[in-house]
Amino acid sequence: MVNWDWDIEEKLICDINEWKEKFLFVHELIVSADREKISATVEIEDKKVTTCINGKIWENIFERICFPQYTQEGSLICLVLQNYEWTLAKDDSLLEETFDYAWNLKTDLSGKSIAFNIKKGDSYGVCLNGKIWDNLFFDARDIFLSPDGETSASYVKIKNPPLLDIFSSKEGIWTVGINGNAWDKSFISVYGLCFSTDSKKVAATVRLSQQEFTVAIDGIIWNETFLNAWEPIFINENDVSVPVKTENGWTLAINGKAVWRSFNQLWHQRVSPDGRIAAVVSTEFGKWTIAIDGKPWEKTFSQNVLPPFFSPDGKKIGAVVRENNLWTVAIDGKPWDIGFDRIWSPQFSPDGKHCIAKAEKDGVYFIVLDGKIGKDVFDILWEPQFSPDGNKVLIGCIKNGKYLRKVLRLNEVLR
């Protein structure tokens, strides 16, 4: 189970070199959120695999293991093929139900609900917490779980015209399936599915014709249509925002009404903890930045800007940006003055004063704190995390083949 121990400074969890000697093949390594566990799919003989956690293997043997991941609670879940049938494995226990295929394994925020896409015969749907949807479809693509974990959704195909029947396909054959029930209306295309924060509503962007895009909420479409639209999000329990294209360019619409000035491009809108909306925008061709409530940062970046992230109080806004073939982090419009080959999921400290990330340059990995490179380099490093008081940083790393869990005081991170 999860062990958020912030006192033990360094702990050798296991020696991965031994795994490589012991097993025919060691697949990708993954670690639990508390960094106490490291695991991999290991081959014990050709086409016979199992899971190795901290050096110990499961009793079950499989033909294949896919989508391995730790839940927030520290359980290891994966989809497995055993005796030519797919099922779910959780901590070495198998779900009784089996499937012709299973994929897209997902958990909710608490990690208690588990869902995945399934194929039974020629029918497609979702299995949520061991229960298969009552209605299955011609196809089911992607899986979404409500924040409370009670509801699962997928894009489903509800009509199956023959190949090349373009006129039937143009009438719309796709919709949203929620707990096995499809919306009444079908569309040429449906994407960007999201749940409201209270888990009660579902929104998605739908395409009605070549240049008619809008948002459907619980199957009911807005009156307004747009030339194009990206993915919607709920900004609270009821209101939905979505980037839309109008004759003037891209803007942000809330509940069908354009509310921002127009941009050359706009996507990845996010709501900050203090209720502001920030999004990635292109102010003009080849110039990218973050706009907050419609107002862009002065500083723009030529190559890329990733979705915004926020300090816990919402006062600071950051984004990973790319310029001159290097990645860095910009906070409130000011980029760090150092660039990297790659940078991973930066996060603010609980008080918002610091920002930490994992980065790579010239083939080695290190921690970056407030734009300064940490003193240690690692063969492999997982994303660092702040302690709740913000004074310490937890990392999982591999050095010389050994997996270590380390807790660093903030003032120890830098040289």
Place this chain on the structure above:
Amino acid sequence: MEFKRKPVTDIGIDEALNRVDEEKIKKAIQWTLKKEASARLKIFVETCMRCGMCTNSCHHYLGHEGDPTYAPAAKVKQTIWDILDKKGNVSKEDIKKYARIAFSECNLCRRCVQYCPFGIDIAYLISLVRRLCCLIGVVPQYIYDQVLSHMQTTNMLWFRQDEWLDTIQWLEDELRAEIKNGKIPVGKKDAEVLYLAHGLEAKYMTGLLTNMAKIMNVAKVDWTVPDTDGWDYTVKALYAQDLETMGKVIRTHYETALRLNIKRIVIGECGHAFRTAVYEGVRYLGWKEPPIPYIHGVQFFYELIKERKIKITKKIEEPVTIQDPCNIIRYRGMGQMLRYIVKELCENIIEMSPKDDHNYCCSAGGGMIDSGPPWKTARIEGGKVKAEQISDTGAKIVIAPCHTCHKGIEDLNVYYKLNVHVKFLVDIIAEVMEIPEEMKP
């Protein structure tokens, strides 16, 4: 100049036209010409001197014994200029003619641009014709079916998600017959390379994917394929000029790579996908350049061979010739890289004439092969020059690093009895590279 053509039936054009009204046509024309066409349209229309320098550059013109209606300037005259002359008041019959010219008599290869004293981009003008046809809903049935698939699934052939994953898994099993512990990583985070495949490589041409996997394993590339939609690099929406779908597909490719924290995307041997991902698609979305590096198979193999990450143990002895795909050679200048690779792989290279950036189009590109059986004769006729070029070399193998060129030349091979084999680089490399002893099962 009389426009004479054998009748061809395509429900994507004929039946679609039955279902639209004149108002929709008018609206689509107004929108395309007034809202979407850039200053280029005005400049090109006002600059063209009707000098005819472009005429002999076009393989369709040459393939139709000098019929002037196939000359590039004539194709513009019969479409865009006609619309402008009629002030947008065109009939359904006019649209049918425009669609035929735009989809089946121009490959958007831009060879003619090189011969125009003013550099008028006729491919751009023909693309505008396709765009307004698309807004009306008039697109060849076989292209449109693939575009409809792209709209939801991102892939070109209605592939379900499990079908992609299952295919990769059995291909990995097959790979292990040749490579010890051979692996096709799926959805692996933080890899150096995200490999995207051609839709057909997951269904009818799986050998290509296996060979690429073989090369990746031998070269010890840290790679993965996607575990989600976005694995198919094709973007048939480019052919239809369905810009909305094109943008969505290209965005999905880049966002898939960014989600997995990949350094760069590598694709196989395909022209239109590269064109879309590196300029037409990214620019439509607002990027001046790809947001992360996007590498074509030719660039990737060049790198692997030049850096000796793979070792070539024997060379092909039969005479080979090289097909220069327009989208990566004329558009992107990879001619010398391609020749470096071929020289490393083959003993006897006989070049076509003309070659490199002046090479003729295979006559299948720009969506012509994707228009399907109704338009096969059109591309076979347009491919006469290509067939003669190949025949003149006397080569037994044509290396065509593009799916469209590959299939187009295969069809020319049968029709014109060229007696050649058409090969991809990936197949040749997998055949002639060294597999180190320790990697053999």
